Amino acid sequence: MSDDEPRGGDSQGRQAGQGQATAPVRVRDRDDDESNPVDADLADPALYLNRELSELAFHERVLHEARDDRNPLFERVKFLSILTSNLDEFFMKRVGGLKQQMAAGVSELSPDGRTPSQQWSLVLDRARDLLDRQSACFHDLVRPALTDAGIDIVGYDDLAPDERAALRDYFEASVLPTLTPLTFEPAHPFPFISNLSLSLAVRTTEGPEEPTKFSRVKVPGNRPRLVNVDERVGDAGGRADDDGPAGPVRFVPLVAVIERNIDLLFPNVEVVDTSAFRVTRNAEVRRNEEVAEGLIATIEDVLRQRRFATVVRLEVQSGAPEAVRDLLAEQLGVDDREVFERDLPLDYGALASLFDLDRPELEVAPWTPQPHPRFAGRSADDPDSVFTEIARKDVLVHHPYHSFTGTVGTFLAAAAADPDVLAIKATIYRTAPDSEVIETLIEAAKNGKQVAVMVELKARFDEENNLRWVRRLEEEGIHVAYGTIGLKTHTKTALVVREEGDEVRLYSHVATGNYHSQTAKLYTDLGLFTADPDIGHDLVRLFNFFTGHSRQETYRKLLVAPTNLREEMTRLVRREADHARAGRDARIVAKMNALEDPAMVRELYEASMAGVDIDLVVRGICRLRPGIEGLSEHVSVSSVVGRFLEHSRIFYFENGGEPDYYVGSADWMTRNLDRRVEAVAPVEDPEHRAELDAVLDALLSDNRRRWVMDSDGRYEQRRPGDGERVREAHRELMDRALGAAYRAGDD
Numbered sequence: 001m002s003d004d005e006p007r008g009g010d011s012q013g014r015q016a017g018q019g020q021a022t023a024p025v026r027v028r029d030r031d032d033d034e035s036n037p038v039d040a041d042l043a044d045p046a047l048y049l050n051r052e053l054s055e056l057a058f059h060e061r062v063l064h065e066a067r068d069d070r071n072p073l074f075e076r077v078k079f080l081s082i083l084t085s086n087l088d089e090f091f092m093k094r095v096g097g098l099k100q101q102m103a104a105g106v107s108e109l110s111p112d113g114r115t116p117s118q119q120w121s122l123v124l125d126r127a128r129d130l131l132d133r134q135s136a137c138f139h140d141l142v143r144p145a146l147t148d149a150g151i152d153i154v155g156y157d158d159l160a161p162d163e164r165a166a167l168r169d170y171f172e173a174s175v176l177p178t179l180t181p182l183t184f185e186p187a188h189p190f191p192f193i194s195n196l197s198l199s200l201a202v203r204t205t206e207g208p209e210e211p212t213k214f215s216r217v218k219v220p221g222n223r224p225r226l227v228n229v230d231e232r233v234g235d236a237g238g239r240a241d242d243d244g245p246a247g248p249v250r251f252v253p254l255v256a257v258i259e260r261n262i263d264l265l266f267p268n269v270e271v272v273d274t275s276a277f278r279v280t281r282n283a284e285v286r287r288n289e290e291v292a293e294g295l296i297a298t299i300e301d302v303l304r305q306r307r308f309a310t311v312v313r314l315e316v317q318s319g320a321p322e323a324v325r326d327l328l329a330e331q332l333g334v335d336d337r338e339v340f341e342r343d344l345p346l347d348y349g350a351l352a353s354l355f356d357l358d359r360p361e362l363e364v365a366p367w368t369p370q371p372h373p374r375f376a377g378r379s380a381d382d383p384d385s386v387f388t389e390i391a392r393k394d395v396l397v398h399h400p401y402h403s404f405t406g407t408v409g410t411f412l413a414a415a416a417a418d419p420d421v422l423a424i425k426a427t428i429y430r431t432a433p434d435s436e437v438i439e440t441l442i443e444a445a446k447n448g449k450q451v452a453v454m455v456e457l458k459a460r461f462d463e464e465n466n467l468r469w470v471r472r473l474e475e476e477g478i479h480v481a482y483g484t485i486g487l488k489t490h491t492k493t494a495l496v497v498r499e500e501g502d503e504v505r506l507y508s509h510v511a512t513g514n515y516h517s518q519t520a521k522l523y524t525d526l527g528l529f530t531a532d533p534d535i536g537h538d539l540v541r542l543f544n545f546f547t548g549h550s551r552q553e554t555y556r557k558l559l560v561a562p563t564n565l566r567e568e569m570t571r572l573v574r575r576e577a578d579h580a581r582a583g584r585d586a587r588i589v590a591k592m593n594a595l596e597d598p599a600m601v602r603e604l605y606e607a608s609m610a611g612v613d614i615d616l617v618v619r620g621i622c623r624l625r626p627g628i629e630g631l632s633e634h635v636s637v638s639s640v641v642g643r644f645l646e647h648s649r650i651f652y653f654e655n656g657g658e659p660d661y662y663v664g665s666a667d668w669m670t671r672n673l674d675r676r677v678e679a680v681a682p683v684e685d686p687e688h689r690a691e692l693d694a695v696l697d698a699l700l701s702d703n704r705r706r707w708v709m710d711s712d713g714r715y716e717q718r719r720p721g722d723g724e725r726v727r728e729a730h731r732e733l734m735d736r737a738l739g740a741a742y743r744a745g746d747d
Contacts (some may be wrong), residue, residue, distance in 0.1 A: 045113030096282030506536025
């Protein structure tokens with residue numbers, strides 16, 4: 001079914017694939033080994049999907065959520081906004097990286113056999129189509145639906161004269177003072193255009209025979225991007241009153257208000273035309289850490305350079321004069337293929353202000369993370385109860401189904417308050433700007449605990465936030481490590497050292513997600529609390545590596561990158577292949593954000609050829625082609641896109657009936673396996689394994705939000721058949737958490 005056909009019934013949603021040949025990938029016979037009669041040339045680039053196109057296919061699945069009229073209207077609006085931020089980051093990171101490779105003359109082919117230039121060209125074409133479909137989705141589907149719901153986004157010319165007068169008064173009083181026109185002429189250089197800012201290109205002249213001048217006006221980010229018309233004319237529409245539902249409300253885009261009142265900014269000259277535009281700059285700015293004078297200075301320099309980095313995309317309002325487009329392209333140094341003409345709005349993040357309206361019928365039912373039954377009734381006021389419970393038996397938590405504050409927050413707050421706790425150590429990759437976790441660690445230091453924090457300064461787009469926390473932590477006398485030369489620290493781990501009688505006991509937290517209280521409400525992540533001494537001592541070694549001069553090479557239970565994670569994951573995959581060849585039960589279920597590493601893809605191909613059943617739940621990038629006869633016919637690839645962002649990593653290996661389970665911070669990407677510090681922990685308790693089974697079953701049985709990939713890299717959304725009940729993983733797991741909390745309350 002094409003994206004332009006109506007949705008409904010039992011029809012299947014389809015996604016574009018890799019843009020590669022759709023003929024079956026052939027495998028060759030191997031006559032010299034009858035035990036494995038079919039073999040593939042596993043170095044063949046045709047067996048590996050392109051990383052960049054695979055990521056864009058994920059963004060297409062995000063767009064589908066905006067198109068899908070089964071979703072509440074505000075949820076569809078939310079996904080339009082998410083797609084804008086996703087593509088912004090994609091251009092800054094991935095397209096920026098390709099452009100750097102091209103400039104450096106890199107000729108190395110990607111695993112799928114493409115040069116950087118070929119990938120760049122393909123990516124721009126696919127992204128252009130995706131952006132066009134985003135605009136069409138808004139104008140043809142979402143905007144009319146908003147109008148039907150009594151929320152009108154209208155043009156300035158649609159307003160009555162008194163309404164336009166009211167908006168002119170608003171502009172003059174509240175918007176005009178924030179604007180700064182920057183004119184480009186011999187006396188003034190072309191103005192600097194900041195990354196992702198929305199701007200107006202304004203051309204003016206002093207008369208018919210006078211030259212035209214170009215000015216840039218930045219649309220202020222601290223003014224509402226949608227102006228409520230009725231509020232400006234004294235009628236506070238759109239709010240629910242005591243007598244009934246909210247009435248209709250109308251909005252005008254701020255950019256239109258500025259455009260139509262621009263004469264107040266350029267008095268006594270003729271405004272020839274105005275055009276909105278938006279610039280995206282490369283975020284792939286690096287310095288050589290080996291020769292840097294200090295990591296903090298390096299990061300500060302990267303942040304400065306990023307502001308002035310190469311432009312990788314120029315978005316221009318459709319219908320902009322060719323002279324304006326050419327001037328912008330020339331001054332910003334972009335190729336014609338990097339110019340994207342688009343209908344307004346250029347930034348769908350502006351629609352977020354609609355969520356302030358009191359329209360619960362247009363939203364998904366709110367979700368409140370539930371107390372974990374094992375943490376219920378426990379708090380920092382009684383730290384002994386928290387640690388006694390973890391010592392009794394490991395605790396597995398699942399966010400956002402379980403409360404982050406009520407589990408991780410309680411664990412760290414109890415440690416900060418407990419007089420028996422000697423030390424707390426934690427890794428911070430991303431955290432909230434007003435992080436309660438950081439404040440708790442500071443409180444622990446004030447209470448006399450030894451506190452050590454590994455803050456990864458190189459966490460992209462969080463560098464500035466992390467720099468602020470580093471300075472705050474150091475001011476409080478806390479031991480802070482900034483990172484490791486050549487590696488990013490991506491582990492999500494914490495360690496509490498507690499004196500209990502005559503011994504010292506270690507309490508560990510190993511997780512799949514960051515210590516970020518806000519994303520914990522939106523991302524699905526797992527965390528294991530344990531008093532297992534082997535895991536505790538492994539974390540002691542890991543933190544010593546962060547803060548001291550050590551090269552730990554062995555760990556008791558943890559799988560740690562770049563030390564032993566790749567080796568162990570490879571061993572576990574190969575062990576399944578050995579079981580299959582011997583006729584024993586052999587299955588792999590791996591859930592992750594991305595499967596990008598070519599070597600791991602090859603191991604999975606070989607395991608499938610040996611007869612291992614492999615189910616992959618991969619949210620985004622996946623290089624592997626499933627369903628190729630004789631090669632990957634035993635492999636399925638699923639992707640779930642819904643109200644929560646799938647972020648947890650789970651690894652299951654059948655092992656002939658004696659299965660192994662792992663959770664941790666690492667995807668199967670080359671960067672995670674070789675260039676980051678990661679930690680993956682075994683899950684050994686039978687009840688916790690049953691919980692992981694329930695999570696994987698919910699995801700693999702989902703017939704509402706799950707997409708299944710074919711061998712061409714195309715995705716098809718599962719839908720319930722006739723008489724089949726709807727199974728939605730996120731809904732099932734919310735119900736499961738509610739049921740557990742209810743039973744705990746009864747107890």
